[in-house]
Amino acid sequence: MGFDASMLFVQFISGLSRAMILFLMSSGLTLVFGVMGVVNFAHGAFYMIGAYLAFTLTEILTGFVGFWVALLIAPTIVCLIGGLVEVLLLRRIYEKEHLLQILLTYALIFVFNDIIKMIWGVDLRIVSLPPALGGFFTFFGHSFPVYYFFIIGVGGTVALLLWLLLKKTRFGKLLRASAERRDMVGLLGYNVGGLFTLVFVMATWLGGLSGAVIAPTVRLSLGMDMEIIIECFIVVIVGGLGNIWGALLGALIAGQIYAFGILFVPKYAMAFLFILAAVIIIFRPYGLLGKPAQARG
Amino acid sequence: MQAERKNSAAKWLYGAITALVLIILPFVLEKGFSEYYLYLATKIMVWALFAMSFNLALGYGGMMSFGHAAFFGIGAYTCSLLLVKTSCPLPLAFVIAPFVAAGAGVIIGFFSVRIKGVFYFATITLSFAQLAYILAFKWRSFTFGDDGIQGIPIPALISTDETYINYYFFALIIIVICIYVLWKIVKSPFGLMLRSLRENPERATFVGMKVENYRLIAFVISAFFSGIAGVLYAFLETAISPDILFWSMSGEVILMGLLGGMHIFLGPALGATIMVLLNSFITSYTEYWGMVLGIALILIVLFFPKGVGGLMLEQYQKWMKRKGV
Numbered sequence: 001m002g003f004d005a006s007m008l009f010v011q012f013i014s015g016l017s018r019a020m021i022l023f024l025m026s027s028g029l030t031l032v033f034g035v036m037g038v039v040n041f042a043h044g045a046f047y048m049i050g051a052y053l054a055f056t057l058t059e060i061l062t063g064f065v066g067f068w069v070a071l072l073i074a075p076t077i078v079c080l081i082g083g084l085v086e087v088l089l090l091r092r093i094y095e096k097e098h099l100l101q102i103l104l105t106y107a108l109i110f111v112f113n114d115i116i117k118m119i120w121g122v123d124l125r126i127v128s129l130p131p132a133l134g135g136f137f138t139f140f141g142h143s144f145p146v147y148y149f150f151i152i153g154v155g156g157t158v159a160l161l162l163w164l165l166l167k168k169t170r171f172g173k174l175l176r177a178s179a180e181r182r183d184m185v186g187l188l189g190y191n192v193g194g195l196f197t198l199v200f201v202m203a204t205w206l207g208g209l210s211g212a213v214i215a216p217t218v219r220l221s222l223g224m225d226m227e228i229i230i231e232c233f234i235v236v237i238v239g240g241l242g243n244i245w246g247a248l249l250g251a252l253i254a255g256q257i258y259a260f261g262i263l264f265v266p267k268y269a270m271a272f273l274f275i276l277a278a279v280i281i282i283f284r285p286y287g288l289l290g291k292p293a294q295a296r297g
Numbered sequence: 298m299q300a301e302r303k304n305s306a307a308k309w310l311y312g313a314i315t316a317l318v319l320i321i322l323p324f325v326l327e328k329g330f331s332e333y334y335l336y337l338a339t340k341i342m343v344w345a346l347f348a349m350s351f352n353l354a355l356g357y358g359g360m361m362s363f364g365h366a367a368f369f370g371i372g373a374y375t376c377s378l379l380l381v382k383t384s385c386p387l388p389l390a391f392v393i394a395p396f397v398a399a400g401a402g403v404i405i406g407f408f409s410v411r412i413k414g415v416f417y418f419a420t421i422t423l424s425f426a427q428l429a430y431i432l433a434f435k436w437r438s439f440t441f442g443d444d445g446i447q448g449i450p451i452p453a454l455i456s457t458d459e460t461y462i463n464y465y466f467f468a469l470i471i472i473v474i475c476i477y478v479l480w481k482i483v484k485s486p487f488g489l490m491l492r493s494l495r496e497n498p499e500r501a502t503f504v505g506m507k508v509e510n511y512r513l514i515a516f517v518i519s520a521f522f523s524g525i526a527g528v529l530y531a532f533l534e535t536a537i538s539p540d541i542l543f544w545s546m547s548g549e550v551i552l553m554g555l556l557g558g559m560h561i562f563l564g565p566a567l568g569a570t571i572m573v574l575l576n577s578f579i580t581s582y583t584e585y586w587g588m589v590l591g592i593a594l595i596l597i598v599l600f601f602p603k604g605v606g607g608l609m610l611e612q613y614q615k616w617m618k619r620k621g622v
Contacts, residue, residue, distance in 0.1 A: 039416040041363075041423075092599055098415045099361050103551070104598045106363065110548065110591030118585065226544055230427045233420040241416060267435050274428055278408060281421070285412045 006140030011259045017148040019255025020155025024210040025228060026235040026247035027162060028203035034179045034242035035199045037098075038090065041105040043232070044225030045112035046204045050078045050211025051220050052116055055125045064130040067216075075208035082204025086197050094196070113222055125220040133216075147217060154213055158206070159248060166244070175199065179242065231270075234277045240290020249288055323465045335461040336533070339468050341573045343529045346472045348553035348565035349479055350522030355551075356559035357483055358515040359495030363419050364405065364426025365523055366546035372398040372524025373531035373541055374433060377446045387452060391528055398524025399517050401429070406516035410509050413498075423544060430542040445538030449531055457535065468529050475522055476566075482518060483562060491515050545587065552590060555597050558606030567606045 029043045057070035085108065093100050128134075133150055136143040166172035178185045178195060186192045210228075218224065235254050239246025254273055261272035286292045326334040347369055354360045376394035379385040385393075409421040433440045440446075451457070455467045482488055491511055494501045498508050531537050540546070549572065557568025580586050601608060 033416070039420065041419075089595065089599070096602075100598045100602060102361065102363075102415060102419050103555070104595060106548065106551075107591045107594035107598065110545070110587040110594070114585045114588035114591070117587075226427060230424045233424050237417070237420065270428070270431060274424070277421075277424070281408050281411055285417075 004140075006142050010139060010142045010144045011263065012256070013144060013148050013152075015256040015259025016252075017151040017155075017255075018258055019251045019253075020151050021210055021214050021228075022231060022235050022254055023155055023248050023251035024158060024206055024213065026232045026239070026251055027158070027244055028206035028210075029232055030236050030239070030242055030244055030247045031175075031199060031206075032203045033236075034244065035175055036090075036094070036196050037182075038094075038101045038105070039241075040200075040203070041102060041229070042085075042108035042112060043105075043203070043207050044227075044229030045109050046078050046082060046207035047211040047214075047228060048116060048220075048222075048225040049081065049112065050074045050208030051127075051215040051218075051224065052120050052125070052211075053077055053208070054212040054215040055120070055127050055220055058127055064132060067130045067133070070127075070215075071209075071212050074212040075205045078208025078211070079201045079205035082207075083197060083201045085204075086200040090200065091193065091196070109225065113225070117222060120220075122222060127215040127220070129216040145217070151213055151217075154209075158209070162244060231273060234273045236287070237277050238280050238287060240287025243287065243289045243291075246287050246289035319469060323462050327460065327462060332461055335465060336457075337573065337577055339461055339465050339533055341570050342465075342468055342472050343526055343533060344550075344553065344569035344573055345566035346475055346529070347523055347526035348550055348557070348569045349476060349563075350519050350526060351550045352554045352559055352565040353479060353482070353522070354516050354519040355554050356561075356564070357488060357491045357495065358512055358519070359498075360410070360512060360516060361415060361419060361551070362409075362422040362516070362519075363544070363547050363551070364422035364424075364429075365519075365550050366542050366544065367405065367426035367429040368398040368402055368520040368523035369527040369530065369546065369550075370429060370433065370537075370539075370542035371401050372527030373537050374440065374446075374527075375524075376528040377449045377531050377537055378440070380450055381446055394528045395521045395524035398527065399521040402517040402520025403513070406513045406520070410512040410516065423547070426542065426547055427544060430539055430544070433539040433542050440539070443539055445536060445540075447536045449535050449537070451532055451535060455532065457533065464533065468533070471525065471529065475525055479522060480562065487511075487514070545590075548590065548594075552594050552597070555602075555604050556593070556606075558604030558608075558610065560603070561606045561610060564604060564606035568604065571605065 025043065025047060028046075029040060032038055032040045032043075051074075053074035054070040057073055058066040060066070061069055089104060089108075090101070093104055129147060133147050135146045137146055137149075164172075166175060174185065174190060174195060178192065182192060185195070231254065235250035236242075236247055237250075238253060239248070239250030254276065257272045257276055258269050261269035265271070280287065322338060323335055326338060347365075350368075351362065351365045354362050354365070372394045375397040376390045379390035379393060380387065405422060405425045408425070409418050412418070412421075434443055436442070455464045457464045490501070490506060494506065494508055494511055502508055527541070530541070553568035553572050554565045555568070556571055557566065558564035575589070576586060579589055583589075597604065603611070
């Protein structure tokens with residue numbers, strides 16, 4: 001195969017769209033860790049539920065409408081489930097050891113996997129794209145799906161909205177304050193419990209959105225949650241756990257490494273991501289944008 | 298002094314009774330029930346070894362590994378591949394496998410003990426184990442991919458074709474030796490240091506201990522014995538697939554450790570017994586074993602963080618106190 005400029009451009013775009021999915025996912029993961037101090041192992045499960053809900057919704061409402069409805073409704077249902085999980089389960093263990101918190105979210109992966117198995121079965125599912133987004137772009141003889149641009153657009157929009165939310169609103173200020181000194185925020189009379197619920201709902205909404213967005217590009221299967229969560233772990237380790245811009249940076253790097261790695265070893269492009277994570281752990285254990293103290297978890 | 302001597306006599310008595318039960322059990326199971334129960338008994342022992350190896354990292358080292366399936370699976374795969382693809386004699390394959398598992402332990406441990414904080418440890422161990430799973434799954438020419446390895450050649454002496462009884466005793470001897478070694482490690486100065494690290498890493502650092510090194514050594518030993526359990530598992534089933542490297546396997550061993558109680562030496566073995574029996578019972582009714590597992594884990598985390606073994610020990614101690622002993 002020839003490595004001409006247009007092909008590199010196509011790989012770049014595909015890497016960028018992958019990066020945006022990774023960012024959508026990792027931002028939720030890192031937001032929850034940054035504010036609440038919990039690593040949500042079940043984040044991938046919320047993503048998987050989002051994807052399966054998108055499947056069902058587009059089956060019911062076909063065509064262009066169905067796709068947009070799915071894009072809005074699927075994450076909303078997912079974040080309601082997330083809210084329930086926070087109120088019923090997570091809330092009980094903030095004061096306990098970190099170990100128990102991880103275990104609880106880990107247990108949820110088992111539960112959600114079997115719930116999906118009960119509802120949707122074990123067959124592979126395919127979500128069809130609306131015709132307007134289903135085409136291909138041809139760029140100097142190399143073609144790639146138009147949908148890549150859509151993914152990049154969604155990712156970019158979410159990044160912008162998150163930036164506005166964190167920097168420009170009172171709520172964002174509270175979030176940043178909670179990340180630094182949770183106890184002080186409580187002492188100042190804010191409802192930290194409610195804040196946590198809201199953050200978890202936001203994060204699971206992002207997870208559900210990632211699932212709904214990626215659904216038309218993959219075959220849905222049980223286990224898709226673990227595939228993506230491992231990549232997200234790498235992204236947050238590279239960027240710095242708890243830092244949302246670290247997640248963006250990590251996702252951009254991981255996306256490109258994957259897109260170009262796949263040219264060399266198609267089946268094992270993931271290996272490059274592990275090498276990346278290994279290098280970061282050795283030379284900068286708290287991640288590119290993380291602060292050393294955060295590595296203490 | 299007298300109480301101590303009495304205590305040690307009681308210990309010998311308990312030990313002798315346990316040994317007797319373990320020796321008689323297979324004959325009773327075979328005559329009174331069926332081969333299936335003998336198979337289950339062997340399976341329980343194999344998982345007990347796996348869970349106790351895992352607990353060296355969790356209960357004594359304070360390291361919650363979410364990727365121990367990697368070592369179990371690497372042990373099983375190494376031995377099976379050596380037997381199927383090369384003319385390596387079985388005893389040699391048996392010895393090589395745990396060392397390869399320990400080697401994987403060095404690599405995964407090197408990265409995961411470097412960063413402080415349970416979150417990093419958990420994510421790194423889980424990620425590396427999934428990498429091992431993906432490799433076993435995709436590297437078809439080397440690992441046979443998702444077909445797995447069928448018909449692992451096993452000498453007639455310990456073959457499970459006719460009866461599981463020979464294999465039961467083979468596994469029993471090896472597992473008893475391994476558990477004895479684990480016990481010696483836990484009771485050694487090294488084991489003591491490990492526990493002091495778990496309780497207070499900062500203070501342990503102040504007295505000049507290298508936290509990372511101790512943790513890494515414990516992690517590697519744990520990987521080594523998990524590898525042995527993996528080999529025993531491969532022989533028991535005579536077939537393996539990448540599933541034994543999957544993240545849910547790591548979850549099962551975590552649950553065994555927690556269920557039995559991670560701060561009690563034999564706790565994980567109790568957890569393994571409960572889990573294997575529960576699994577064989579439940580999977581005959583429903584395919585949703587994961588749901589049971591997940592809910593059990595949630596209940597333990599929320600209500601019984603000390604595990605069933607911990608609860609039993611607590612009750613026992615209360616009872617002893619009441620009797621005034």
